[in-house]
Amino acid sequence: MTIAIRPATAQDQEQILALARGERVKPFGLYWPNFIVAERDHRIIGAVQLRTHRDGSYELGSLVVETQSRGQGVAARLIDMRLADKNGRILIITGRRYANHYGRWGFRRIKPSEAPPCIKWNYWMGHLGGGLISVIQRRSFNPLAVLDRPALADHSR
Numbered sequence: 235m236t237i238a239i240r241p242a243t244a245q246d247q248e249q250i251l252a253l254a255r256g257e258r259v260k261p262f263g264l265y266w267p268n269f270i271v272a273e274r275d276h277r278i279i280g281a282v283q284l285r286t287h288r289d290g291s292y293e294l295g296s297l298v299v300e301t302q303s304r305g306q307g308v309a310a311r312l313i314d315m316r317l318a319d320k321n322g323r324i325l326i327i328t329g330r331r332y333a334n335h336y337g338r339w340g341f342r343r344i345k346p347s348e349a350p351p352c353i354k355w356n357y358w359m360g361h362l363g364g365g366l367i368s369v370i371q372r373r374s375f376n377p378l379a380v381l382d383r384p385a386l387a388d389h390s391r
């Protein structure tokens with residue numbers, strides 16, 4: 235069965251929430267107009283969103299692909315479409331160990347102090363929250379990184 239990558243519709247909202255909950259993606263700010271989804275056999279199997287924060291910054295996030303569909307480039311296709319018509323500065327908060335993976339889309343690691351205020355806040359909340367949970371659950375801590383793709387020079391798109 236082929237996988238379709240497309241903008242989300244209102245009908246996808248519940249499935250986006252279910253997918254995010256199932257994979258422990260942060261359950262806040264999951265609103266369908268911001269999402270691109272991957273659909274197979276009338277089922278949402280992956281999603282990614284671009285959020286606009288109060289300070290005007292854009293954050294690519296809530297990237298999730300169901301377990302049995304991973305390793306086939308679905309996440310990469312979702313990111314490709316989400317970024318396709320975007321020229322402005324975009325940031326990502328992700329695990330430090332995955333930072334290099336996003337280089338193919340032009341993202342580079344920056345210091346959290348160089349990020350816009352809302353990204354900085356989300357980074358510290360994730361960093362401190364993740365640290366606390368890893369202590370409570372006695373598992374290893376996966377530190378976060380802030381990635382930045384500066385605005386593209388070509389504004390013709």
Ligand SMILES: CC(C)(COP(=O)(O)OP(=O)(O)OC[C@H]1O[C@@H](n2cnc3c(N)ncnc32)[C@H](O)[C@@H]1OP(=O)(O)O)[C@@H](O)C(=O)NCCC(=O)NCCS
Nearest residue numbers: 257297298299303304305306307308309310328329332335
């Ligand atoms: C991360 C995730 C979306 C990747 O989906 P996918 O469709 O398998 O991704 P692709 O096939 O396009 O690419 C797979 C590669 O992405 C890498 N990757 C990139 N970012 C990643 C991330 N944040 N977390 C885990 N793996 C990531 C994987 O290591 C893998 O690398 P490899 O091919 O060298 O082994 C999926 O593993 C997932 O849903 N994980 C749980 C939720 C999560 O961690 N989301 C990321 C929040 S930033």
